[in-house]
Amino acid sequence: MKKIIVVGAGVAGLSAAVRLQKLGYQVELFEKDSQPGGKMNQIKKDGFTFDVGPTIVMMPDIYQEVFTFAGVNPDDYIPMEKVEPMLKLYFSQEEPLTLSNDLVELTKTLESISEEDAQGYFAFLADIYKRYIIAKDAFINKSFRSVWDFYNPKSLWSGLKLRTFNDAYSSISKFVKDERLRKSLAFQTLYIGVSPYQGPSLYTIIPMIELFYGVYFIKGGMFTLATSLAKLLTELGGTIHYNTPIEEIVIEDKKTTGVKVNGEKISADAVVCGADFPYAMEKLIPDEKKRGKYTDKKIQQMEYSCSCFLLYLGLDKEYAGKNLHSIYFADDFKQNVDDLFELGHLPEDPSFYLYRPSKMDKSLAPENQEGLYVLVPVPELSKYDDWSDEAVAKYRDKVIAKIKNKTDFTDIDQHIISESYYTPDDFKENFNAYNGATFGLKPTLKQSNYYRPHNKFAYAENLYFCGSSTHPGAGVPIVMQSAKLAVEELLKDEE
Ligand SMILES: Cc1cc2nc3c(=O)[nH]c(=O)nc-3n(C[C@H](O)[C@H](O)[C@H](O)COP(=O)(O)OP(=O)(O)OC[C@H]3O[C@@H](n4cnc5c(N)ncnc54)[C@H](O)[C@@H]3O)c2cc1C
Numbered sequence: 001m002k003k004i005i006v007v008g009a010g011v012a013g014l015s016a017a018v019r020l021q022k023l024g025y026q027v028e029l030f031e032k033d034s035q036p037g038g039k040m041n042q043i044k045k046d047g048f049t050f051d052v053g054p055t056i057v058m059m060p061d062i063y064q065e066v067f068t069f070a071g072v073n074p075d076d077y078i079p080m081e082k083v084e085p086m087l088k089l090y091f092s093q094e095e096p097l098t099l100s101n102d103l104v105e106l107t108k109t110l111e112s113i114s115e116e117d118a119q120g121y122f123a124f125l126a127d128i129y130k131r132y133i134i135a136k137d138a139f140i141n142k143s144f145r146s147v148w149d150f151y152n153p154k155s156l157w158s159g160l161k162l163r164t165f166n167d168a169y170s171s172i173s174k175f176v177k178d179e180r181l182r183k184s185l186a187f188q189t190l191y192i193g194v195s196p197y198q199g200p201s202l203y204t205i206i207p208m209i210e211l212f213y214g215v216y217f218i219k220g221g222m223f224t225l226a227t228s229l230a231k232l233l234t235e236l237g238g239t240i241h242y243n244t245p246i247e248e249i250v251i252e253d254k255k256t257t258g259v260k261v262n263g264e265k266i267s268a269d270a271v272v273c274g275a276d277f278p279y280a281m282e283k284l285i286p287d288e289k290k291r292g293k294y295t296d297k298k299i300q301q302m303e304y305s306c307s308c309f310l311l312y313l314g315l316d317k318e319y320a321g322k323n324l325h326s327i328y329f330a331d332d333f334k335q336n337v338d339d340l341f342e343l344g345h346l347p348e349d350p351s352f353y354l355y356r357p358s359k360m361d362k363s364l365a366p367e368n369q370e371g372l373y374v375l376v377p378v379p380e381l382s383k384y385d386d387w388s389d390e391a392v393a394k395y396r397d398k399v400i401a402k403i404k405n406k407t408d409f410t411d412i413d414q415h416i417i418s419e420s421y422y423t424p425d426d427f428k429e430n431f432n433a434y435n436g437a438t439f440g441l442k443p444t445l446k447q448s449n450y451y452r453p454h455n456k457f458a459y460a461e462n463l464y465f466c467g468s469s470t471h472p473g474a475g476v477p478i479v480m481q482s483a484k485l486a487v488e489e490l491l492k493d494e495e
Helices: 011-022 060-069 103-113 115-140 153-162 168-173 179-192 201-213 223-235 277-284 296-301 333-343 389-406 424-431 476-494
Strands: 003-007 026-030 042-045 048-051 080-082 087-090 097-099 216-218 239-241 248-252 255-261 264-267 270-273 307-315 325-328 352-355 370-378 416-422 463-465
Touching: 003 011, 003 255, 011 026, 011 060, 011 223, 011 270, 011 476, 042 307, 042 416, 048 307, 048 370, 060 223, 060 476, 087 179, 097 103, 097 179, 103 115, 103 179, 115 179, 115 201, 168 179, 168 201, 179 201, 179 333, 223 239, 248 277, 255 270, 270 277, 270 476, 277 296, 307 389, 307 424, 352 389, 370 389, 389 416, 416 424, 463 476
Parallel strands: 003 026, 003 270, 026 239, 087 325, 270 463
Antiparallel strands: 042 048, 080 216, 087 097, 248 255, 255 264, 307 370, 307 416, 325 352, 352 370
């Protein structure tokens, strides 16, 4: 039986490991942390349970498919419930918008703005759906190993039809006039760490995906996906070594022959790496000559997505309201986005996202109390890097003051009984995220599709990559897809 080593128990590494074990390989997975999940980690403190990173479940069929592939019922591992309304958006001056994926409710919301904008909104959805179908077949479900996989008439024609060169905000503005609607369709590019004023317009598929395929909640939170994949892997016969960082991916004569752990080589027939690609290049393949175009200089020069500052607050009271996901836009959203991507400032007036998991699952907070997850997009470390204790304390106070002023948590400062935080430094330190960029390499046109690191490594045999910085990109379902593509590449090499 062939042995495969998987690096990292993030959702990408875990998904690849499950698939490979099911296919009959002997899988050994090595994770530097003490638990699975990577950015999909969990904090348990003072009776409160928080997901560290991802919270919004989109494209549930992709989550379920890996369990079905392994021959088990996904509902036994990741029971899901639809979230309705999906999202509430708050603006500085105007009325909030509640976004429902019930067509009747959505139509009411849109018509309350104007019939013209309702028409524009639906026209936008039709347009982006068409482009999504093209992208799904031509790019998301397809991996690239040779230049001809990309530069062939079919791919080029598909690329043209995607009309992806505009930025998200301008492309949406052609369809709707209301500023809130424009923002509501554009801001989601931040979910993958790219500016709505710069990123390829194709990423406006995200709000369409939320509306058409729903937003879900997994019982216990996102971390349930990580623990369930880890459980499934061991049930299938695979092995996971926690607290065991891989030190090197061993390449000899352009062939990957294993990894180094604690100074010793462990041999394998192939290696699938789910650790962040740019980090893996620099640290796990230290000899530049073995990694082709991915020199240290190139790695440094590539563009990275933004990062996040997070507060996980345990509150000794349960506040009114029932929305699971809420977004509060900065008064000047464009300035906020420029701070992140252009200027490298910690936003003075940040937009922020609130997540209230105990509204869906009471077991996540003590009775009559509630846990509040606060996410503030911030620049990645090459643009801004002062996360000293003093800087964190100052920014934390600013964020709490914003929450007091802008939300119904008006007396939150008097009810915080437990508190933890994550900064870009923590994402770098804990999970080896290059530059602390929470969504990996930025999906610019120059770093997408054929131009994003491939799932099959071009410079050594028997080495495959998955995860946010590889094709097709970031976000839980998309990195699960990257794992599937990496496994398919490995199978192709076996033919
Ligand atoms: C704050 C935040 C919010 C997010 N919100 C959402 C959301 O709502 N919905 C969504 O779909 N996506 C969201 N995302 C994105 C999503 O979480 C990521 O795209 C996804 O979890 C990345 O998974 P991964 O497996 O590629 O990487 P990682 O989770 O980073 O996994 C890499 C793993 O490799 C391990 N590792 C690294 N180096 C080594 C080594 N040398 N040896 C052994 N192990 C090693 C790391 O410890 C880690 O466990 C969010 C991300 C963040 C940070």
